[in-house]
Amino acid sequence: MNLSRRQFLQLAGVSAAATAATLFLDEEPALASDLQEIRISKAREVPSVCPHCSVGCGLIAYVKDDQLLQVEGNPDSPINEGSLCPKGAATFQFAYEALGKPNPRRELKAKYRAPYSDRWEEISIDEALDRIAQRVKETRDRYFIEEKNGVTVNRLEAIAHIGSAVIDNEENYLLTKLMRSLGVVFLEHHARI
Amino acid sequence: MTTSFWDLQNSDVIVFMGSNAAENHPISMKWFLRGKEKGAKVIVIDPRYTRTAAKADIWVPFRSGTDIAVLGGLINYAIQNGKFHREYVVKYTNAPLLVHPDFQFHDGLFSGWDPEKKAYDRSTWGFQTGPDGQPLRDETLEHPQTVFQHIKRIYSEYTPERVSQITGIPVETFLKLAEIITDTGQPGKAAAFVYAMGWTQHTKGVQNIRAATILQLLLGNIGVPGGGIAALRGHANVQGATDLAVLWHDLPGYLGIPNESHKDLATYLEKTTTKDSFWENKPKFMISLLKAWYGEAARPDNDWAFHYIPKVDSRWFSHYDIFQSIYEGTVKGLFVFGQNPAVGSANAGKIPQVMKNLEWLVVVDIFATETADFWHLFGNDPKEVPTEVFFLPAAGPLEKEGSFTNSHRLIQWKHKAIEPLGESRTDGWYAVQLGKRLKALYANSTAKKDEPIRYLVWDYDDPENPNDFDHLKVLKEINGYEVATGKPVSGFGQLKDDGSTACGCWIYSGILVEENGQLVNKADSRKPTPPNRPDGWVEARADGTTDYLHHGWGFCWPANRRVLYNRASADPEGKPWGKVPLVWFDHATGQWKGVDVPDMLPVKPGEVRMGVRFDTPFIMKAGGLGGIWGGTSLVDGPVPVHYEPVESPVQNLLYRQQNIPTARTYQSPYDHYGTPDKYPLVVTTYRLTEHLTSGVMTRNLPWLAEAFAVPFVEISQELAREKGIRNGDLVEVETARGRIRVRALVTARLKPLRLGDRVVHEIGLPIHWAPFSGVAGVQADITNTLTPQAVDANVQIQESKAFLGNIRKVTA
């Protein structure tokens, strides 16, 4: 097999192409994001309001089968037109620290601390509410002031209620109504601090 | 807020004083900057150069606690140079009225001061009335006893030089400032003042706002487009919680809690109704409230169950009185719903110590808080703490439906996005369950004192979901309904005082109405006005055709009106003053019309109905007149005058009376008040964009803990040089109440203040950090251990904006 010069060059050309192909030619980059759908494409849009300051920015929570995917500003709201400040933009993390990973610092169970005890114990919500109602009645019955110099005052100074400017109107209304019916006069919320 | 964010696009001058919108209400800055782009001058009067100041045209540093000196100086400038809107002042305010002849003001005290009782007898603060019972007036404003002459005399002492010595503002800066602001004292021009805790957290907080009220009324800036005094409220629903009266001194709809002098409903109504104003309808509102609360027990023969409501005496029952009473042993049980007082209260060190006296404590919150765990924190030994503590997990913001009321009274409905996590429940559900259990415990009691619980109207269960309550049913009760049919009323105009209607909060009435058989929740209406500008927002137009106040979005109380007292935007004949009309009187049809819901009743010129006149806009005030003179409405004076904060580095240059006499401080082993010799620096506290009050709602969110992780104390470069402190050094800040360790942030954005020949340094700290709550790595000392419990007599808010402290570098 006498390798003539021409054969030699042919052999050289073919192998060069083969080697080059394996080494460094790349295809057109197919990026994941050229697809037609993104995380919130088929999600349910639930309108809400930001729980932080009092500007009242509209929020949209994107939910797909009870899984929170994203929280953004509501473009329809004439107050914020879809924008949110840093606190509003982080509302997602009240529930989830990452997709599907609940915020581990959220309190998910009722807790009870016995007098002089050095730790929390588990307690069911119903049992907790029963004992709270019991303590309220005991304290009310013992310290209730029905009358003072001839005037019915129906005042209970032994129970105080520190409420919140971060819970809803309906909830604040119920708490005011309930506490006033017990005779509570120590009744406050964030407006005072 | 009397106006709304959308209206601030019409301002010619926007003054941020006692507020920092860019950091605490960032999205509101969108509207302030839109006003600025349309030509408004933005002025920030703040001891610190904040992120708001970074966008302002002028930054005016001044000493914390001297707001009234600055505003007094501006009032004086306006009067001396005749830069006030005379027609507005004469026709729409009580400036022409004659004050009680025996009124006087001398060396810092008003007439009627009783040193023992430490209170004023306010009988000499009223107005002189003629034989027909109407107040006497002199429209020329010349009569020496007119309100106008009184304030002219009182504020004549607030010369630019004197103001400069008190506040540290150079005279020429003050004059430039005064010229710009008082230039709006004419029709067609408007300045808006924007305030927040910077004004309210003082022992004279309410008087700070009163000073701005006088100035803005003199300049004719209340009720006009682009005017007003905008209160940037702190929390998402602080306005709602205030409207629904989670407050010791009030009942829903600002009706006022009865006291021991009101032996029955009639006496209460007689004594607490502001005559000659829309308040004459108060009986309808009060009886409807009692009907909503006590149902069939609210009957005429039972004095409408008025006595079911607890009556207060002369004492205060406010936030700091709660902890003082826990310390004194009066309060045995404490509910804390969604707040962290161990970090958010002034003199925070006192809170966990006195709480050891509690027999039981109930905390309802989303995250763990220092308040709930007080028994093993702050040096407390659990073995010595007898308190029984219950912690109930609360549902997060996206896990419940319901409504919030924002800073400008706009009520918006939230829908539930996901189920509450774990076993957490909504706060309202806990209230409903607790109420049901208490009604059960008292079911067969025959004692009269238990009637308020037995007759309490309390069935709010949600038939479909045992783990939640019926939010809409509560909203219907708030809105008001006809007792017989249960049909919601269409507005407070329909409320009766014969027991035929029930209404939880009259100012919210009209939020849930029936339209062709369907219940329509106005708070849930989401039809904004489409933009009329290429860059996507709605601009007010001179032809008055554009609804730039978005009446189709949410429900604004009262009656979906967006700018209160908007009648004042038109002259006495009903013709709009401003370059943009708000409300006007259509003489052809004899009706009031406007871009906004007119804050008027359909009265003809000269006619008076329910205290409302054709030509006076302030329908909730006596005679419909704006309150330049405060009269007897406030406990610490008819007119605001400058006093030094309780802890001040200097003597009061204006009067012998150093502090406001009505301020209250507390006495306990944990309450101390410092003096300038030991604590020479003025200290102020504030919030940041990235966090909220005690930080429980933000430092538990990793993305926010990351946005601002390291707390700091801001000190001027000059003070840093004096104390040998470099940027980032660990320093100790100390006041009479405690000391904390924090990193130094040396900056040119804080400057030493020259008070006459003296130099005073001011330092500032954010309040968001605490040692226990939050993401790991974002814990620190509580700034509020430094702040004093010295409170304002009208609203009992603490003076945490101006107190005394000292700072040193930590060398060990």
Added chain:
Amino acid sequence: MGRAATWETWKPDPGNPNQHVAMLVDTSECIGCKACEVACKQWNLNEARINQEPGTYQSHPHLDAETWTLIRFVERTNDQGEVEWLFQKHNCMHCTEAGCVTACPTDALQYGKYGVVTLDQEKCIGCAYCEQACPFDAIHVDRNPFNPRAQKAGKCTLCYDRITMGMQPACVKTCPTDCIKFGDRDALIEWGRQRVEELKARGFKNANLYGVDQLGGLHELYVLLEPPEVYGLPANPKISTWTKLWKYAVQPLGKLAVGAGIFGLAVNWVAARRAFLQGEAAGHGAGDHAAGQP
């Protein structure tokens, strides 16, 4: 002063191959609130990296693999002695000639559509050559070996996924003062130039538009109130000649040479084997094929 070019939201147009987007930050309207930092983390679900240095409002000393945009705080006193607090939203500039694309050995970094510099994290091997090649310090790799996501480079993607769906980037939508604008690059350059004139008329004599022609044109434009250096931005950034030599000379030639070399040896083996056997056949023992005698 609303969203300008972004109001008529930009839409990808398959028919127009040389569409160029840009994000313009009008720092004169920025309030340094960091909403963009949080919105970026929310959309991309990036982990929090608590890393603030004491003595500043700035949340991070520099960008990192999970923090793709950052407000840089510049506190200074200007020549009139007035206090100035400047905020600059810093992130990848999506350069037309990108240092990172030049330096990336696995082509994870590419010039994507619309002028966006795309990063395919699957192809990234975490070598961090890009970190060294970027003149803006805008791309980083996390060195924590225990976090599987860490060995990837991370940088602003200009929300490539959102914009291809015709949506606005997360930071643009969330900006409270609408000072981050997104849209057609030429339209935004035009808007930016007008804005600079406006600011100059208002007394900001140093106002300037940054990013029009740096590195062949950045797709991140800035209306600045002071010269770029004040914000820590390079006035005329360049890609290092060494990096270019590496990308366009040494790497390709090296590959070519070694590739050809291997092939050459293959051919040589065939020929030498034949020559060796012939040598043997003609008495050329293995030992003495070298004709040269001592």
Added chain:
Amino acid sequence: MAARKQQIRKFTRPQILFHWVYASAWLVLVLTGMTFLWRPDPHSPAVGLGAFLQGSVGQWLRLVHRVAAVALMAAPFLWLALEPRRVLAELRELMVIRGNDIKYLLVAPLHYTFGRPPLPPQGKYNGGHKLNFWIVVLTFLGFVVSGITMWFFRGVVPAETFRLMLLIHNFCFWLGLGMGILHIYLTVFHPFTRQALSAMISGFVDLKYATAEHAEWVEQQLRSGQAEVREVPAASGGSD
């Protein structure tokens, strides 16, 4: 009795040890360095060798690269410690570039392909060995300087310096790889020189081959009596 053949020692044991330590470290460094070749398949999820580079595994790979680098740097000192005099002698042998070496390099490509034209007489190390020596030394210095800088002084030196070091490291890589492949090819595959491999395994090479290839060296060794010669069965490939 079976046919016998004579072999002459070319390399000492320490020298062999040094060679194989250096060579294996070099191979590991090349493999772990060529990360750009093994980029993961963009379409399939991270599988195969690409997966090996993904995630934290990628970091272990980087660690292996650094361990091998230390071995590479230590190898020459290992040999120097064992027989310093021998090292100096070999260096003198390799460092000297003579006319023959240049002529050798010009002739070698044709000679090693077609057997013609003949090579000029060579000493212990022919032109090829010397070329290989110089490239190894130069790339060694390039790798060490740039490698140490990139490894320890990343953020310390200015970015421009780092980028230069990266270029140097990369340049040395291609140069070293090219030379390495040629070196392996000649000693393992090339028919003419394949037998030389035994030199680096047993230290001995067939006397006949040595005389043909390195006439001057063999003659000088025999004349000075330093030569160490042994006899082995003809069939054996020269391995012990």
